[in-house]
Amino acid sequence: MRKRIVATALLGVLAMAGSAAAQDKLRLALVPKAMNNPFFDLARDGCYKAQEEIEGIECVYIGPGEHTELEQIQIVQDLISQGVDGIAVSPSNAPAMAKALEVAKEAGIPVMTWDADLLEEDKDIRATFVGTKNYDIGVNLAKLAQARHPDGGKICLQTGGAAAANHNERLLGIRETLSGEKLGDPPGEPLTGQNGWTEVSGCPLITDDDGNKAVQGLTDILAKEQDLTAFISTGAFTQWYDNAYRQAVEPYKDKLTSGEMSIFVADTLPMQMEQLKDGLSNGQVGQRPFEMGYKSMEVLKALVEGKDVEDPIYTGLDVCTPENADTCLAQ
Known part of the structure; x- marks a missing residue:
């Protein structure tokens, strides 16, 4: 009986330790315009790959089920309320999203854009942009x-x-x-x-x-x-x-x-x-959406750690025609 009690207690300690370890990870959000979008699926994959390879981070991939500007803004507001450690968003409505990100910035949450940026007059709100020119x-x-x-x-x-x-x-x-x-x-x-x-x-x-x-x-x-x-x-x-x-x-x-x-x-x-x-x-x-998702996690982690980052960060383009279709993506 005593062994069973000790074992049960040990399992409880291990569970608490695992929970604490999970809480120690930085929760970094990647917000697409829509989650029913094959383009953003690749960015999600890059985000999760970064979670595997970069120590101390958790990729929180969340966005509207379908392209809905108001729902995307609500999701960002919810992330702010939850106190995530960083937010990277592809704004559907750039002016409206700028207002939401201003609130995040005031709350001390590092914010950046990816895939789509804010308008020129609002770019000082976010730290950088990752994606295509x-x-x-x-x-x-x-x-x-x-x-x-x-x-x-x-x-x-x-x-x-x-x-x-x-x-x-x-x-x-x-x-x-x-x-x-x-x-x-x-x-x-x-x-x-x-x-x-x-x-x-x-x-x-x-x-x-x-x-x-x-x-x-x-x-x-x-x-x-x-x-x-x-x-x-x-x-x-x-x-x-x-x-x-x-x-x-x-x-x-x-x-x-x-x-x-x-x-x-x-x-x-x-x-x-x-x-x-x-x-x-x-x-x-x-474009290179996988790289956008991965790079966004790297950049958010750097911002949380107080490091300087470049602005903007471009991920490059591939120009494909019928003549080079078999090789253009390797460029």
Whole structure:
């Protein structure tokens, strides 16, 4: 009996020790725009990999089930109330998120952005940004279009949330590169013939990061604009649902092959690369979400420890075409 009592007591001590050890870990939150998003799944994987490899941290990956601006802000407010040790967020609504992060900063919680940043006037709230130079995504998408269509033509742009700073920066990169002009603040004004490029009526298409809405928008505009030259999407949402995307684009495959029309999309997720190889897109400009998730944990830990960090921290791009599709992601 005494042995059983001692053993039970020992188990209790060990459990308490394990709990204390868990509490000693820094709880670092990675907040995506939505958790039903394959792009953010890769960032989650990077976050959990960092948890395995970086001593003393716990990755708290949490965000809205679907792309909902208000829910994302509520989640950040809840994390502040819980007293997490650091918060990295990809803002859906940059101005609104800035107000929430201001509260976190006042509470002594280090905050940073990843994937999408705050507006220029609010950037002093966060310590740094980890992710893509979003303007450059637009530049590279536009260069792909210029290479296929040097004389320009009719174009439709598709984007995420209207208030998402990252997508607006990509739109500006596309428009300034195609027009050869400076167009002011993101997202810039629609093209009206500069260098031969004209944005068709009804575009840019706003998707709110909704894959179904994105495919429907693509389907509708291709049917409406029979002489469309180029379709450019600033996010992977257009191609998330593989079967739906293929059904939408298959009728136009001959045009994509001949060069009569082109489709260029941001990101290089696995299904997107297969679509590219199958001739259902003409170019992809990819980010590195796994690295974003991993790096965000490194940076938050450094901030908690009072260390200086660079601002911004860019994670690079991969530019993929049918010609280099088998090797571009290794660059």
